[in-house]
Amino acid sequence: DADVTQTPRNRITKTGKRIMLECSQTKGHDRMYWYRQDPGLGLRLIYYSFDVKDINKGEISDGYSVSRQAQAKFSLSLESAIPNQTALYFCATSSDGEGYGYTFGSGTRLTVV
């Protein structure tokens, strides 16, 4: 099994629908992150969480919300999806040590029509 699992892998949804992207990890890491990737724009941080009781907005949090249900689970919701939220979404985890990189999930490709 992958260390960081994202579901679904692909999703097509209609404008205005609510959708949840889920992420679970077996790394035992405290820190979890949601990024989106768009062609030409690179990876941008949406939300991050350093533990179950800690949630922080990233660079582009508008239109998104998150829930840290447990140390191992961090979900991203789009309350009312819009077409410009079409992107590749990545969940990542890290330990709290400096100098450590992230472990990414395989990504969720979301299309809003």
Added chain:
Amino acid sequence: RKEVEQDPGPFNVPEGATVAFNCTYSNSASQSFFWYRQDCRKEPKLLMSVYSSGNEDGRFTAQLNRASQYISLLIRDSKLSDSATYLCVVKGGHNQAGTALIFGKGTTLSVSS
């Protein structure tokens, strides 16, 4: 000035060539530096950390110049399998938000036979 800037390329090189990528970052308080590799439509994967003293891993050498806020990656004896996008990544700053990774947009490398 963008936080992390890279030449997007593409760099098209023959097998066996040596190729160098450069990156600059704007936040002088940044504390950790990485190169990630991303294959098309896949998740980014940590290639190597970057230190002021230089870091070598086989055919790959990374270097950090804190005074110039400049990071480099050198790939020697390029292989077809090196074809990918290379992401320059910076972490750290004065506040909690600075502990999230900031990604450059990536430099695309294509190695041909």
